[in-house]
Amino acid sequence: xxxxxxxxxxxxxxxxxxxxxxxxxxxxxxxxxxxxxxxxxxxxxxxxxxxxxxxxxxxxxxxxxxxxxxxxxxxxxxxxxxxxxxxxxxxxxxxxxxxxxxxxxxxxxxxxxxxxxxxxxxxxxxxxxxxxxxxxxxxxxxxxxxxxxxxxxxxxxxxxxxxxxxxxxxxxxxxxxxxxxxxxxxxxxxxxxxxxxxxxxxxxxxxxxxxxxxxxxxxxxxxxxxxxxxxxxxxxxxxxxxxxxxxxxxxxxxxxxxxxxxxxxxxxxxxxxxxxxxxxxxxxxxxxxxxxxxxxxxxxxxxxxxxxxxxxxxxxxxxxxxxxxxxxxxxxxxxxxxxxxxxxxxxxxxxxxxxxxxxxxxxxxxxxxxxxxxxxxxxxxxxxxxxxxxxxxxxxxxxxxxxxxxxxxxxxxxxxxxxxxxxxxxxxxxxxxxxxxxxxxxxxxxxxxxxxxxxxxxxxxx
Numbered sequence: 001x002x003x004x005x006x007x008x009x010x011x012x013x014x015x016x017x018x019x020x021x022x023x024x025x026x027x028x029x030x031x032x033x034x035x036x037x038x039x040x041x042x043x044x045x046x047x048x049x050x051x052x053x054x055x056x057x058x059x060x061x062x063x064x065x066x067x068x069x070x071x072x073x074x075x076x077x078x079x080x081x082x083x084x085x086x087x088x089x090x091x092x093x094x095x096x097x098x099x100x101x102x103x104x105x106x107x108x109x110x111x112x113x114x115x116x117x118x119x120x121x122x123x124x125x126x127x128x129x130x131x132x133x134x135x136x137x138x139x140x141x142x143x144x145x146x147x148x149x150x151x152x153x154x155x156x157x158x159x160x161x162x163x164x165x166x167x168x169x170x171x172x173x174x175x176x177x178x179x180x181x182x183x184x185x186x187x188x189x190x191x192x193x194x195x196x197x198x199x200x201x202x203x204x205x206x207x208x209x210x211x212x213x214x215x216x217x218x219x220x221x222x223x224x225x226x227x228x229x230x231x232x233x234x235x236x237x238x239x240x241x242x243x244x245x246x247x248x249x250x251x252x253x254x255x256x257x258x259x260x261x262x263x264x265x266x267x268x269x270x271x272x273x274x275x276x277x278x279x280x281x282x283x284x285x286x287x288x289x290x291x292x293x294x295x296x297x298x299x300x301x302x303x304x305x306x307x308x309x310x311x312x313x314x315x316x317x318x319x320x321x322x323x324x325x326x327x328x329x330x331x332x333x334x335x336x337x338x339x340x341x342x343x344x345x346x347x348x349x350x351x352x353x354x355x356x357x358x359x360x361x362x363x364x365x366x367x368x369x370x371x372x373x374x375x376x377x378x379x380x381x382x383x384x385x386x387x388x389x390x391x392x393x394x395x396x397x398x399x400x401x402x403x404x405x406x407x408x409x410x411x412x413x414x415x416x417x418x419x420x421x422x423x424x425x426x427x428x429x430x431x432x433x434x435x436x437x438x439x440x441x442x443x444x445x446x447x448x449x450x451x452x453x454x455x456x457x458x459x460x461x462x
Contacts, residue, residue, distance in 0.1 A: 020232045022097065024069040027053075027090035029062050029402070030079065040082050041065075048251035049075050053234070053405060055282045056274055056374045062402060066093060066234075089403070096407050097233050100184070104411040111414065113195045118413050121184045124226050127191065127218055128157050135159070138198060145215065148297025150223045151240045156297055158217030161197050163210040171437065172305050173313035175216045176298060176380060179262040180236045181224025182406045183319040185398050185416060190218035190317060192417040193424070205421070208428050211437075212312065215305060220294055221262055234406065236282045237261050238294055243287065247280035260286040263316075264376065265295040266383035269330040274369075274376030285378050298380055299387075306388045312436060314393040316381040320405050321373060322364045323397040324349040324423075327385040329369035330377040336368050341391060348392055348430045355426035356419045362399070364423075369395070391436045392427065396420070 028050070032038040038059050044050045050065040057063045067075045079086045090096055103120040111118055114137060116130045134142045141163055147156040164170075177190040194216055197209035219225050223239035237259025245257045257279040264275040267289035271277065275285035290296045305311055326345045328336055336342050346366065353364040365372045369379075385393040399408055399416045408416070431437070 019230065022066065022093035022233075025093040026067050026069075026072065026088055027093055028065050028067060028075065028086050029089045030065060030084060030086045031062050032057075032059055032084065034059060037082065037084050040078070040084065044075065044078065046249070046251045049078065051252060052282075055276065056376070058374065061374075064089070064402065064405065096404065100404075100407050100409060102410065104409070104413070111195075113199060116191060116195070118188060118192055118417065120410050121188060121413075122191075123229055124154070124219060124222050127187055128155070130191070131157055131159050131218075134194070134198070141198070147217060147220075147301045148293060150221070150294055151238055151292065152223040154222040154226070156217060156220055156222060156294060158215060159194060161194070161209065161214040161216070170309040171212045171312045172309045173212045173214050173315075174302065174305060174311070175214070175313075175315045175317065176220050177217060177317040178219040178221050178225055179294075179316070179380060180318060181221050181228045181238075182234050182236055183317075183398075184228070184406070185319045185408045185413065186317045187218035187225075188413045189398060189417055189420055190216055192414075193421070194218075196421055204425050204429075208425060213309065215301070220298060224259065235259070237284065238292055240286075240292060243279040243284070245279055250278070250280040252280055256280050256282075260284055260292050262292055262295050263318075263380055264378040265290060265292050266299065266378050266380050268379070268383040268386045269328070269377035272377040273330050274374055275378055283376075289378065295380070299383065302384055302388065306390075311384075311388050311390045312392065312431070314381055314384045314388075314390050316379075316395045317398065318395060319398040319408065320400055320402065321397045322362065322399060322401055323372055323395075324353055324364055324366045325369050325373065325381075325395040325397065326367065327382045327393055329379050329382050329395075330375055331368070332370050333368045340389075344434050344436075345392060345394075348427050348434070349394060351430040352423040352427040356423035359419045359422055360415055362419055373397070392431055394427075396423075 030041055032041045041063055044065060045052050049071050050067040053064040100121065114130060114133045116122070131144050135144045141161060143160045145158050145160050147158060149155060175190055175193060177186040196205055197214060200206065221238050224235055224237060227235045227239055239258060240260050241258050243257060247254050247256050261283050264283055264285035270289040271285050274283065276283045278284060286292055290299060326342070326349055349366040353366050356362060356364055369376055379395065381393045381395045384390055398420065399412055
């Protein structure tokens with residue numbers, strides 16, 4: 001009897017940990033035109049017909065839904081019966097996933113540095129090995145840093161880049177990536193930024209790299225990122241199992257109840273909007289603020305940096321939808337306008353987006369999340385802005401607009417990275433022009449100067 005139970009348990013464990021494939025799965029795009037259509041579309045998942053790429057969507061939003069072969073007819077019948085327009089955007093999801101793992105064709109833009117290259121996506125082990133190589137190759141500039149450990153006890157590893165360890169009151173910038181596991185373009189971008197800070201000969205790039213002490217963490221959700229390679233390519237959350245439950249009523253596999261959305265777990269406006277208390281959703285905010293070690297590690301590290309110097313930049317990298325998002329994400333732009341330097345942050349973001357567009361024509365929108373994406377709360381970059389009052393705190397949503405979404409082909413890695421560097425340089429130019437390099441008081445002085453200037457312009461025009 002004991003042997004039988006053991007065999008059953010072993011088989012169950014094997015099934016639960018075997019790699020999920022999406023052979024023949026289609027991805028449809030649906031745009032609900034009114035609240036009734038939105039409710040019908042939401043029922044697609046609760047009925048187990050399809051699985052959403054994102055839990056949050058509103059009327060007029062483009063919703064992407066993965067549908068298994070045996071559910072095609074049921075999905076299409078539901079859409080036709082309710083006169084809801086839909087479009088097939090991916091005919092075979094597994095083929096697109098497999099294609100993403102293929103290296104891009106070599107070209108003039110293909111670049112390698114030490115053991116790393118950007119014509120393909122890399123595993124966590126490859127990324128961490130490369131970070132260690134950087135410290136060996138640049139011992140006086142690069143220090144590998146372990147911010148903390150994950151639920152499954154993996155290191156959350158990054159690098160500190162400091163060209164002048166003797167300076168006092170140093171300016172500090174932090175870049176955090178891959179809170180969401182499936183966003184592979186994010187570590188590919190973060191590692192490119194590191195490479196540029198170390199090897200670029202462009203004078204402005206050199207100034208950006210050398211005037212600021214940079215702390216860059218390509219993968220803050222290591223467990224989830226590994227899981228996207230080994231088991232479930234579309235996994236978003238971390239891999240906490242403490243909230244495991246049945247997901248039968250929501251139409252998704254029980255494994256979905258594992259994990260917490262790390263970008264809803266920060267202790268600022270936690271669970272106010274755009275987050276879920278249901279473990280079976282992608283936006284589950286956790287049982288409490290900072291319940292997850294990964295989110296706590298970011299918070300502790302930021303507070304340490306804020307005490308050591310003057311934090312000037314905080315960038316959270318995500319994908320997809322091509323946005324530069326300014327704080328705060330749970331309120332509208334009109335309400336955010338009350339922030340001391342909201343106008344400056346908005347200008348800095350707009351200038352960055354305009355410069356980014358020049359290289360390949362890629363369009364990024366700028367604004368608060370509630371206006372250009374969806375309202376959300378408990379996010380990292382909002383928490384950092386609120387706690388430290390860092391002058392520039394952005395969430396940057398990388399390529400694309402949804403043609404591939406989280407499955408961006410490797411051929412787009414370098415074009416994406418080139419235009420992002422253009423944006424970062426312009427963000428830095430504008431930040432310096434507005435006076436933020438010099439002292440915290442210049443934040444207020446800059447804003448007041450603009451108000452006074454605007455007053456006199458209106459006076460003379462009238």
